[in-house]
Amino acid sequence: MNTGDTAWVLISTALVFAMTVPGLAFFYGGLVRRKNVLSVLMQCFIIMCVVTIQWVLFGYSLSFGPDTGVGVIGNLKWAGLNLVGGQPNADYAPTIPHGAFMIFQCMFAVITPALICGAYAERMRFSAFLLFACLWTTLVYDPLAHWVWGTGGWLRDLGGLDFAGGIVVHTSSGVSALVIALMLGRRIGYSRAPFRPHNLPFTVLGGALLWFGWFGFNAGSALGANETAVNAFITTQAATAAAGLTWALLEWQQHGAPTVLGATTGAVAGLVAITPACGFVNPVNALFIGILAAVFCYIAVAVVKARLGYDDALDAFGVHGVGGVWGTLATGLFAEKAVNAAGADGLLFGGHSLFLAQLAMVAVAPLFAAAMTWILYRFVDALLGMRVERSEEIIGLDLTQQSEAAYTVVE
């Protein structure tokens, strides 16, 4: 047991907490119209509550508990955090209490379904959202976390690397977001002319808090205060800086103006892409990963989405799905044992098996997430109705789902 490692993981846990609320909540909240801002804040906030409860009761055990046999899901021996206490678990984090690892992972389980909120913003019924988020966390997130990170998980045994959640968190939520956006349909009045974000300063504040919290997400995933954590910290900063600048320059060149929304969005794309790679690549390659993350995500958001016409309202797929896939593949290209002996060599450093394992993850995880999301959507839609009534959507979700208003016009 190491007190320095334990302190770092606990601090990182609080940092990752802050990514969901207030980080993501305000990043998304600023992007919607003023009549829907509370609904977005509420979704992020309540996911924090329900997924934490799910995690304590059975989610952690399903994800990280002893494998049931074929690498697909954990058993329920650790339900209610039974056997998850002060003693370290040597498989996951040998130098910190098992409970510290568990609560750190809890924050990842929280933010993943919250990311999907970006796709169905401004038109999802609250009760349906709540049920869907619980089911999705249990039936998509928990199995995927087990496959990639759990002891005996089949993708982990295949040799795939996902340092902090490029597949488990970002690709899974991003692809699910696309499926929901397609099934739910466009918001009333959606066209190529954008709905105006109602408060971009919120979005910039939220994006900056995401960047800040992401140091816990990525460097914390080293699960110790060590060299790997330092490398993850540095590569996170490098990739994000490169991506934020690249997006702004792209916009400047394409539209004649660099926007702060673009710089912020680019930074988040960079954060997503470096997530699976941060503990395995060197800082200069992190710059490349960030630059290309901005290019790919920009194309997805500004070109592909407009061409295909789906309404991924806040670009959960365009940023997290696309960025997550790119980051996972980039890990297979740029990872090197010289950076992290516990990793593997990527394609550019003479390794082939890692890249193939990354390809397998990029093929399997989206298929699984998309299929499950489709099933869960059908189920919840039949039970509760996923979309609010037309009149409710026009009035706004704050008044119709939460019965409150964010801003007063007169005293």
Next chain:
Amino acid sequence: MKYIVAVIQAHKLDEVLQSLEDRQVNLVTVSNVLGRGRQKGVTEIYRGAKEAGSLLKKVKLEIAVNEDFVDATVDAIVGGARTGEVGDGKIFILDLHEVIRIRTGERGGRAIG
């Protein structure tokens, strides 16, 4: 009595208010408004999606005056708001049927000032 409505450039508000005060026109109501005229709006871009020619932020003044203050009020607004560029705004003059001071119940020209 006349009701004078003026839509002006937001940054010229202070000059117009000063100019009105100089001519003893004190009663004025000001609000933020959006509008457009021949100059069109400015293009906005959000994640690559363009909104061409959206509305511009303007300031609207509403002033109730007696007949003998109409010219002074118009001069004050023009003097304070004019830059000579497109977008300086417009002044509309409407007939005003009645004015009532809520505190005293006074009506008509005596209630205006």
